[in-house]
Amino acid sequence: MNIIKRLVAGIAFGAVAATGAAAQDPIKIALIHGLSGSAFEAFSKQAQTGFEMGIEYGTDGTGEINGRPIEIITKDTQFKPDVARAVLAEAYGDDEVLLAVGATSSGVTVGMLPIAEEYEKILIVEPAVADSLTGPDSNRYVFKTSRNSSMDMQAQALALQPDENLVVATLAEDYAFGRDGIEAFKSALEGTGAEVVTEEYVPQGTTDFTAYAERMFNALKDREGRKVILIYIAGGGDAPGKIQAMDPSRYDIEISMGGHILPVLPTYKRFPGMEGAVYYYHEAFDNPVNEWLVKEHKARFDSPPDFFTAGGMSAALAVVKALKEAPDYETETLIETMEGMSWDTPKGQMTFRPEDHQALQDMLHFKIRVDDAVDWAIPEKVRIIPADEMDIPVGRNNQD
Incomplete structure (x- = not known):
């Protein structure tokens, strides 16, 4: 029985139980994700799968907490901020969910924050990344299980082992995700002696990177030391491949970037030996939760879990822990x-x-390790960067 069927069965049981009818009412949780209208749809589907598996794991397969079945209500933002606000309000109001989880795009999720405050209900942000989602414009009803741009970029900076010999040009998308990320990267370099010599920002959906690459080449080519172009782009367009095709190596310039989802990792085979940082890779983490996720995901989907799957599961396990520990809801x-x-x-x-x-x-x-027997490039573990090694700025102070 898959998790959806198990949850439906649990709800049906709660409806007909003869004892404790009120206690059997379902705990309603909304998943607010973009399910149509963007290439990021794959991220949403992974997060939903991970969330469902997390509820299963966290409840020992029952789909229930304190005798009450979990009911998951899915809403599609269509990757539009106005739609996201409307469906979140609908979930809090008409559907009477206890809390909501979402969304996929940082730019869309920003618009959802005030809705949580208006309805005075919890929004768990997953998998959107931007630091601003827990920043001054956020509020006390928002919790964020996804990593943020500062974690991405501080980890990326640590992977580059920065010192006075390092000079960097950056390329990112021109919205919250990209700009927050580059600000975090520059912050992580402070005091190391490394220097960011130029920043380029491209509109989302950009496919021609020629002019941007030429400006970065010109900023780096005459510099001494280790010269790196850091690429921080979540969407398509294949910026790394197109920039590499322009032969930055003629100026002794190398490319660096963070990890990505499995469908994108075959393109990383063009960059053997490249070092970077990433949120998750299924072979890198040794703990009982990951062991279960990897085993079950391979058995059910004939593939390992991807990093948004792990994120969705992390959000679900946060919900389960909170609902088990809270004396009331x-x-x-x-x-x-x-x-x-x-x-x-x-x-x-x-x-x-x-x-x-x-x-x-x-x-x-x-x-990056390339193995001809594996379809994708393998982001092989150098080391786990512990949370306390990163100085993540506080976005807002909930005591203010």
Whole structure:
């Protein structure tokens, strides 16, 4: 029986149970993700699969917490901020969900934050990344299980082993994800002696990177030291491949970037030996939660879990932990329970920082290995970068 059928069965049982009818009412949770209208749809589907598997794992297969079945209500943002706000309001209001989880795009999710505050209900951000989602414009009802741009880029900076010999040009998309990421990267380099010599920002959906690459080449080519183009682009367009095709090596310039989802990793075979940082790779984390996820995902889908799958599971396990520990399900009680809460995930323990509700977590420093027997490039573990090695800025202070 798959998890959806198990959850439906649990709901049906709760409806007909003769004892404790009120206690059997389902706990409604909304998944607010973009399911149509963007290439990022794959991220949403992974997150949903991971969330469902996380509920299964966290409830020992029952789909119930404290005798109450979990009911998952899925909403499609269509990757449009106005639609996202509307469906989140619908979930909180008409559907009367206890809490919501989402969304996929940082730019879309920003618009959802005030809706959580308006309805005074919890929004768990997963898998959107931007630091601003727990920043000054966020609010106390928002918790974030996904990593943020500062984690991405501090880990990326550590993987580059920065010193006064390192000069970098950056390329990112021109929206919250990209700009927050580059700001975080520059912050991580402070005090190391490394220098960012130019920053290029491209519109989402860009496919021609020629002019941007030429400007970066010109900024780097006459510099002494190790010269790196850092690419921080979540969408398509194949910026790394197109820039590499322009032969940056003629200027002794190398390309660096973070890891990616499995469907994109075959393109990384063009970069053997490249080092970077990533949120998750299924072979890199050794713990019981990840062992279960990898085994079950391979058995059910004939493939290993991807990193948004791990993210979705992490969000679900945070929900399960909070609902098991909270003495009641009033919003204020849940906030008090979740602030400072630690829980186990496929990538180890995470902790919600009380000040801004960002989940602090480890990251993976990898080196690309190419194996002809594997369809994708393998981001082989160099080491796990522990959460306490990264100085992640506090986005907002919930005590203010």
